[in-house]
Amino acid sequence: MSSIYKRKRNGKKDGYVMYSIYAYDPLKNKKRYFNITLGKISPTLTWDDCLKQKKELDRVFDIKKGGKQEMQLNKAVKTYLKHKMIHFKTKPPKSTSIKLQNYHLDKFKEVIVKRYGFGIMMKHIDNKLHPSCGAIQWPMIMRPAMLEHSAEERAALLEKIPEKPRRERQRRLIEMGLDAPDVTDAVKTYRKTILDMEKNLEGHEWLLGNAVTLADICLIPYFQTLFQFEWTGIYEDCPNVQRWTQKWFDRASFVEAVRQDFSAKIMEDCKRDGRAAWPKINAYL
Numbered sequence: 001m002s003s004i005y006k007r008k009r010n011g012k013k014d015g016y017v018m019y020s021i022y023a024y025d026p027l028k029n030k031k032r033y034f035n036i037t038l039g040k041i042s043p044t045l046t047w048d049d050c051l052k053q054k055k056e057l058d059r060v061f062d063i064k065k066g067g068k069q070e071m072q073l074n075k076a077v078k079t080y081l082k083h084k085m086i087h088f089k090t091k092p093p094k095s096t097s098i099k100l101q102n103y104h105l106d107k108f109k110e111v112i113v114k115r116y117g118f119g120i121m122m123k124h125i126d127n128k129l130h131p132s133c134g135a136i137q138w139p140m141i142m143r144p145a146m147l148e149h150s151a152e153e154r155a156a157l158l159e160k161i162p163e164k165p166r167r168e169r170q171r172r173l174i175e176m177g178l179d180a181p182d183v184t185d186a187v188k189t190y191r192k193t194i195l196d197m198e199k200n201l202e203g204h205e206w207l208l209g210n211a212v213t214l215a216d217i218c219l220i221p222y223f224q225t226l227f228q229f230e231w232t233g234i235y236e237d238c239p240n241v242q243r244w245t246q247k248w249f250d251r252a253s254f255v256e257a258v259r260q261d262f263s264a265k266i267m268e269d270c271k272r273d274g275r276a277a278w279p280k281i282n283a284y285l
Contacts, residue, residue: 002019002020002021002022002054002057002058003019003020003054004017004018004019004020004038004050004051004053004054005017005018005020006018006041007037014040015040015041015042016037016038016039016040016041017037017038017039017040017041017045017047017050018035018036018037018038019035019036019037019038019050019053019054019057020033020035020036021033021057036057038050038053038054121207121208121215121218121219122214122215122218124193125218125219125222128189128193129189129190129193129219129222130222131186132185132186132187132189132190133186133222133225135169135173135180135182135183135185135186136183136186136187136190136225136281137225138170138173138174139173139177139178139180139183140178140229140270140273140274140277142173142174143173143174143177146174147174154174158170158171158174169182178277178280178281179280183281183284184284187234187281187284187285188284188285190222190226190234191234191285194234194235194238194241195238197219197238197240197241197244198235198238198239198240198241201240201241201243201244202240205247206244207219207244216244216248220245220248220254221258223245223248224258224259227245227249228262228267228270228271228274229270229271229273229274229277229278230271230274230275230278231274231278231281232245233278233282234281234285
């Protein structure tokens with residue numbers, strides 16, 4: 001929902017026109033109003049001009065569609081208000097007012113997505129994806145070694161884990177393996193992450209635009225897990241994610257930093273075990 005209105009100061013209209021949107025703030029986990037000053041009514045800024053700006057801002061903030069993109073952008077509005085402006089490194093085109101306006105709106109959107117989309121994505125990786133990766137790897141890699149110990153030895157090792165939720169999760173993964181509910185949740189988290197990535201990559205080379213950011217760098221190791229177990233079927237219906245992963249897999253730096261850590265024997269064992277486990281993983285999707 002969005003609107004424009006004439007601002008009041010001390011009960012009187014001061015001539016300034018405000019653009020307001022009511023939308024979700026992911027930081028405070030609630031809906032709230034965000035306001036942007038469009039300018040002061042004058043011979044060079046009419047009410048019709050403000051209506052045109054509202055239309056363009058609605059387009060930028062995707063008011064009708066809502067969803068994740070809006071959530072990312074709304075956080076930036078708050079900062080925009082606090083700092084009053086965002087400085088762009090490139091000069092705007094010398095053209096008509098509408099083109100100039102579109103330029104600033106597009107640059108505003110670009111800056112916002114880079115600045116705030118990154119923060120939301122990193123929070124998701126830390127809080128959701130990383131634990132999920134552990135949940136699907138433990139039954140495959142650590143569980144066989146743990147089962148070689150006696151029940152008493154396993155209990156002693158688990159007691160060394162200080163956080164109770166993590167300790168109990170590891171206990172379930174050892175006892176139940178891929179049948180643990182944690183694995184089901186982890187696969188669903190992976191799938192949701194991939195579907196969100198597919199949307200973000202539409203029309204872009206990388207997750208937050210056409211340049212690599214820390215968000216891309218931090219996400220790609222979690223796809224190495226899918227690759228090593230031959231679970232890439234999780235994103236076989238997502239061409240943008242396939243393209244994104246392949247670009248990483250083809251990079252010499254990725255091969256040197258990640259792939260070379262796995263010997264041919266380890267990769268062979270992982271792929272063999274992964275193929276055997278795939279029907280169960282696929283059933284959780």
